[in-house]
Amino acid sequence: MSTAIVTGATGILGRQIVKELSQDTQTWKKIYALSRSKKDECPQNVEHTHLDLTGSAEDMAKEISKIDAEYLFFAAYLEKGDAEELDRVNGEMLENFLKALEINKKASSLKRIVLVCGLKQYGVHLGVPKAPMEESDKWLPEPPKNFYYRQQRSLHAFCEKNGVEWTVTYPNDVLGVAKGNFMNFATTVALYAAIQTELGDELPFPGTEGVYKRFDMFTTSKLHAEFVHWAALEPRAANQAFNVVNGDIHSWQTLWPRIAQYFGLHVASDEFSRPAPDHVEMQLNERAPLDFFAKEIGLEGRVQPSKLQNRIDLNKWSQKPEVQDAWKKLAERHSLDKDAIDKATWEFAGFIFGRDYDIIASISKARAMGWTGYEDSWESFKGIFGDLEKEKVIPPQKK
Ligand SMILES: NC(=O)c1ccc[n+]([C@@H]2O[C@H](COP(=O)([O-])OP(=O)(O)OC[C@H]3O[C@@H](n4cnc5c(N)ncnc54)[C@H](OP(=O)(O)O)[C@@H]3O)[C@@H](O)[C@H]2O)c1
Known part of the structure; x- marks a missing residue:
């Protein structure tokens, strides 16, 4: 022991x-x-x-x-x-x-x-x-x-x-729940989607079309x-x-429509052809990490600095009067935590949605040593949304 x-x-x-x-x-x-x-x-x-x-x-x-x-x-x-x-x-x-x-x-x-x-x-x-x-x-x-x-x-x-x-x-x-601590991507996504149910029947994707087609991994x-x-x-x-990491590879093109459906919403068929007045763009480090490997892998001079790009600046979006108003109504109607919108980490979510590059981590090393753990990331999202409904962070959704 x-x-x-x-x-x-x-x-x-x-x-x-x-x-x-x-x-x-x-x-x-x-x-x-x-x-x-x-x-x-x-x-x-x-x-x-x-x-x-x-x-x-x-x-x-x-x-x-x-x-x-x-x-x-x-x-x-x-x-x-x-x-x-x-x-x-x-x-x-x-x-x-x-x-x-x-x-x-x-x-x-x-x-x-x-x-x-x-x-x-x-x-x-x-x-x-x-x-x-x-x-x-x-x-x-x-x-x-x-x-x-x-x-x-x-x-x-x-x-x-x-x-x-x-x-x-x-x-x-990381996908998980921490009480009273919203440094949690799935919670922020859930709040965003819940508020969108008050504003219409679509779930606009905050990132760009580029990110939508790329790959990501969760833990x-x-x-x-x-x-x-x-x-x-x-x-x-x-x-x-x-x-x-969970062991599955995800892309927003698959996850986002599922999230929309969970909240009774849909993704617009012309999502990325629409104007994006709240578009925001920021250059990241002057040298991208890949550039430090460029010479030895044959990519010298080919790696440009990366950008963080979002069609919707989530920080600004969360402060909009119509968004605050929608949340207030939702929170009152379902007796939710009124401060949840201000505790959510909009900037952190904006960072995950805005990275215009793939995030792929190998888990071969752990597997070679006998680790067999695996988790389906969409099942994790669903489980967390369910927990957030029980904890009255978001309203109950029709399943
Ligand atoms: N969250 C993610 O998505 C993510 C992704 C990849 C890696 N990580 C890494 O995982 C590690 C853990 O992060 P996390 O996301 O689990 O953090 P977290 O949810 O913010 O939790 C931080 C923990 O540290 C405690 N803490 C903070 N300041 C403290 C202090 N002064 N004294 C004692 N305890 C203190 C907090 O408790 P109290 O406030 O009660 O003290 C809390 O229990 C970090 O290295 C982070 O970079 C996180």
């Missing part, structure tokens, strides 16, 4: 890790769930502790002095506006927490640390990446700072020093939790990083 610490225990990924481990009572005797807030009732083998990871290592050491665990799942994350600040804050949160364990002389009790990172490892936020993205791909030069690089370097150094094993995961656009938080559970205990996964 083992013990584990999960940081970021209320987040979209961390919450599911706590749930996954707590259900396996044969393996996990005790799970220490750490975060500043507490949102869920805990099962018997889970103990929640309030902890602010932005505190000093010395202060944290006092607060966690009674906690001793063999496994650490680090899934805490603090959003910051720019890359430097993101790097500093998230780097220090991990480093100070690890230092707190050393101060308490608990580092040597650890067997393995699982650090949750993401496909930004490959610069998916900077422009077109190499396809498929593989764990053996070289890291991109900094700047711009990549906080995953700092976290992984710190993790490697700590593990080397203390004789601890590590595993790192790279999920992509369902439940699948990710199953993966980290497997990887933490799998000897071959020691000191390795893994892409973690």
Whole structure:
């Protein structure tokens, strides 16, 4: 029987890790769930502790002095506006927490640390990446700072020093539910579609025709939790990083009409021939990630910087008086959370809809080691929409 610490225990990924481990009572005797807030009732083998990871290592050491665990799942994350600040804050949160364990002389009790990172490892936020993205791909030069690089370097150094094993995961656009936390793509999509039901019978696609025809991959938080559970205990996964995606490949041309149908809407047959007065366009990094591979793969001089393009600027759209009004009516009629529209991450959704390039991550490495997990992304969307109906975030839909 083992013990584990999960940081970021209320987040979209961390919450599911706590749930996954707590259900396996044969393996996990005790799970220490750490975060500043507490949102869920805990099962018997889970103990929640309030902890602010932005505190000093010395202060944290006092607060966690009674906690001793063999496994650490680090899934805490603090959003910051720019890359430097993101790097500093998230780097220090991990480093100070690890230092707190050393101060308490608990580092040597650890067997393995699982650090949750993401496909930004490959610069998916900077422009077109190499396809498929593989764990053996070289890291991109900094700047711009990549906080995953700092976290992984710190993790490697700590593990080397203390004789601890590590595993790192790279999920992509996560599908899941986190209470009172709308840094969640599926929730934002659900709110967008629910509001459109008040405005007409169509579901306009926020991105461009280019994106509509491209490919994307998702990571369902439940699948990710199953993966980290497997990887933490799998000897071959020691000191390795893994892409973690559902295993299916999606394209908006297939998903969007299904989402429309779920909400009783349809996609206009001339969707992309219509004027787009709210069109927005932004150039991403001056060098796209693929350009750093160009010379060795025969594409030198051929890779242009990527653009983020949307036919609808979702941030502006959500502030339009008719949209706010439609939401107010919907929320009142169905007793929904009135603030949901302001908590939704419109910018994050705009980023996913606006990337004019394919996001394809290989999962061959995990499969070669015996991982067989798979999730149907459309089934995940449907499941989350159903959960959001039950939690009264969106109105019930006719199925
Ligand atoms: N969401 C995605 O689509 C996605 C996609 C790919 C990769 N990732 C990566 O996955 C990792 C986890 O992100 P997530 O999306 O699960 O984050 P999230 O839903 O925003 O959750 C963040 C967690 O961190 C905790 N936290 C934040 N600040 C803290 C602090 N000062 N002290 C203690 N706990 C703190 C939060 O709890 P409290 O606020 O209660 O403290 C929450 O439990 C990140 O590295 C992220 O980049 C996410």
